[in-house]
Amino acid sequence: MQGARILATGSAVPELCVNNFKISEMVETSDDWIVTRTGIKERRVLTGIDKSVVDLACLASIKALDKVSMSPLDIDLIILATSSPNDLFGSASQVQAQIGANKAVAFDLTAACSGFVLAVVTAAQFIENGSYKNVLVIGADVLSKWTNWLDRSTCILFGDGAGAVIIQACSKDDNGILGFQLNTDGEKSDQLSIPYRNKAKNKTISICQGEFDFIQMNGREVYKFAVSKVPLSIFKCLQSLCISTEDVSWLLLHQANERIIHAVAERLSIHSSKLISNLHKYGNTSAASIPLALDEALSSNKIKYNDLIVISGFGAGLTWGTVVIQWKC
Template sequence: MKSLNTQGARILATGSAVPELCVNNFKISEMVETSDDWIVTRTGIKERRVLTGINKSVVDLASLASIRALNKISMDPLEIDLIILATSSPNDLFGSASQVQAKIGANKAVAFDLTAACSGFVLGIVTGAQFIQNGSYKNILVIGADVLSKWTDWSDRSTCILFGDGAGAVIIQSCSIEKNGILGFQLNTDGEKSDQLSIPYRNKEKNQTISICKGEFDFIQMNGKEVYKFAVSKVPLSILTCLHSLCISPKDISWLLLHQANERILYAVAERLSIHSSKLISNLHKYGNTSAASIPLALDEALKNKRIKDNDLIVISGFGAGLTWGTVVIKWKC
């Protein structure tokens, strides 16, 4: 765990965006052998949003979420110094952050992609805070956005029921240490289990002249049982380690905001921490697993609903492909 204690950083504004098309469980049951009751019982998901349109991409959702965050505080996009786009479904394999930069008119900002799947937004927050801590930048836009529908096998019952598309954005700004809102973090990776959740590359052709293989990426592959065991064992430990380093007790936590993967995971993690389920922030039932977008999407919605108050302590934890997992503790500042 590293503590961010030399320069203050706080979340100034949030924004989110989801596609218009809503696909409920009854529609899914027309594509694969399943039912609304089966999906809800095992995942807690009732519907998800899916991006449609040939020319639509993660850039559109990320840009809209960013503009909504900027508009909340009437900030000129030219004031943004850095854009971090956490995504595993870029519009361009070289990266899509630069496209977001151009689309929102943040022409003075440095922009890059960060790929850590469902942990991406947490790593994006931590990365952005480092740039503020060392005095490099003042205003940083961190976006979590994914359109995993494009990488979903809609004939695979084990995965097509889970994923949806969306985007969430936050603006982090430097501040005095007295107003610091990002208290600390804990990050981990276990690459030996990367095959438990992946979008693997497959060799398809071989150029005989120079022996170069040409291939493509497959659909999402997931070992659901192993991912569940990983999440419910590693995430509570990550949270406890981070809280211990900050001398904070789980009972002092106002809100627990986890990556929205599966309702069973959310409740299992809360139970292991002895945190009451009423402190869980969740909108999983409406959007499904939106990967890097899930945490900022849920955060923005909770703020819109005025659930989060000044000085509330929020534990945020992401986990997923890599395998990666991480926690960041935030003290909300209005």
């Protein structure tokens, strides 16, 4: 068995910035109402008919590769965590082709806002058992394409973005991915979903055909789920590693709602000064939110060598999970 560590990060967001004042022109709301309840001030939205999640994923990936002067041909595996592919058969292969990582295996992983955590854990397993040396993990979503912009309960929340990390094999002594804890509660999948609706029936062979709807969310239930389940997942993960919450350098949660982030930190007795958050600038970018915030924290020199970072994602499925990393670069 060998270790795995995050070698480099990169991120990308669309140019169009939509602030709360613009949202208030579309639905009955206000900047104060949105900020008070979510902490979000603005979000980025992808525009253009030919633009997709692949464009953002490629840009974030190239930035990560450039930081360590790594050739795309050195990548063995690409995992694209997304719930908004531009092809239902998968978009990771398009990323592989566009960045020139022709030697890499590529596949999509769909777990909504928990997607990046699950992708990191998956990548670590491939590395630790010796299957691959360099894995490119991308969290990218363009949920603006699945948002009902006339539904004020959801249109205020979501934005588009991408974040990428290169995870590389290393010695066990330099291992940076210490442990994880993952969960699913499929009985509550209807609390946050993009449901498929039957629209028409083919009379000749009795096949129902339809299309996907907009994002459906029970905000109150999702909030209750997050603030109760996420702290427990983090505690279990830290306990399994014999790490105290006092030893945590940074807490990086999925950027869904400022009240959730602070409630989780409070339940774990982790001071707000240890929170990594950029929610106010980008809103909920689903699988992109954690790697996007991680890249920005590293760019601002917030994270230092050997810092312990607790990362937790939660969302549709319902899924939630934690991975604990030690920064080794």
